[in-house]
Amino acid sequence: MSLSIEALLKRSIQSLILEGSDSPQVDAAVLLCHVLDKPRSYLLTWPEKIVSDEELGNFNALLERRLTGEPIAYIVGYREFWSLPLKVSPTTLIPRPDTERLVEVALDHLTPNAQSILDLGTGTGAIALAIASEMPTLNVIGVDYQDDAVELAKGNAKINHINNVEFRQGSWFEPISLSDKFDIIVSNPPYIDGNDPHLSEGDVRFEPQTALVAEQNGFSDLIHIMQHGREYLLNGGWLMMEHGFEQGEQLRHFFEEHGYINVKTEQDYAGNDRVTLGQWVVDN
Ligand SMILES: C[S@@+](CC[C@H](N)C(=O)[O-])C[C@H]1O[C@@H](n2cnc3c(N)ncnc32)[C@H](O)[C@@H]1O
Secondary structure (H helix, E strand, O other): OOEEHHHHHHHHHHHHHHOOOOOHHHHHHHHHHHHHOOOHHHHHHOOOOEEOHHHHHHHHHHHHHHHOOOOHHHHHOEEEEOOEEEEOOOOOOOOOHHHHHHHHHHHHOOOOOOOEEEEEOOOOOHHHHHHHHHOOOOEEEEEEOOHHHHHHHHHHHHHOOOOOEEEEEOOOOOOOOOOOOEEEEEEOOOOEOOOOHHHHOHHHHHOOHHHOEOOOOOOHHHHHHHHHHOOOEEEEEEEEEEOOOOOHHHHHHHHHHOOOEEEEEEEOOOOOEEEEEEEEOOOO
């Protein structure tokens, strides 16, 4: 059966709506662009073009996966973050638009003399690469304990031609020498409680729990990084971490208990608490 681009999109959007996708138009267009290896504008310019049998077969196979709820980013293998195309894999989290807020907060707190940034739980390398791409004179280190994530992040640095970043494997501060001190430590660690019902909904179902779930109601990794971050920050350096929208108040309290000053929480683009930060001043 021969189908035009327009007819194929229409048919697949209907199937996606029936399966409850909340972004059927985008899903169908992204998958078809991926199969045709063309930009979105091609679909609008050539709606009457006939899709070949081979392309149709490939498209239907991808659509089937999306209809079972698999995230689009895993199906096409990449996601854009901070305008950088990043490869993704089921080894780690798909970078979220809200995490760009953490990048903005980090860039806002860089002093002109800043030299080094550490990104803990780097995953695809999203945060480290975004910061490194904006500030080519900085040295950025990203750490993840998943070997595959570290390889993914290294590949993403290569694809994007970003050279001022290094990725290391290990648990949190383990691969960092105590003599290395940082102007800013950023992290988007696992922060979801294991009993949170959102873990069985949407894209999150397909992402690894190792990237999402933390003990102590989701706070254990946040607190670990806060405790040990003090040893790795330069005097006046900042620790800033992404967290759940209901964790801000508690986290500010923990930061202050650990001796950080100028503690504050920044909101994401929807106005929810998303990033809490504090400054480490020696002799405070
Ligand atoms: C929420 S994901 C964030 C990924 C990426 N930074 C982002 O924002 O898209 C958390 C990451 O922390 C990593 N992680 C979990 N426990 C870790 C540990 N003990 N040491 C280092 N990384 C860890 C996971 O493998 C995962 O890549």
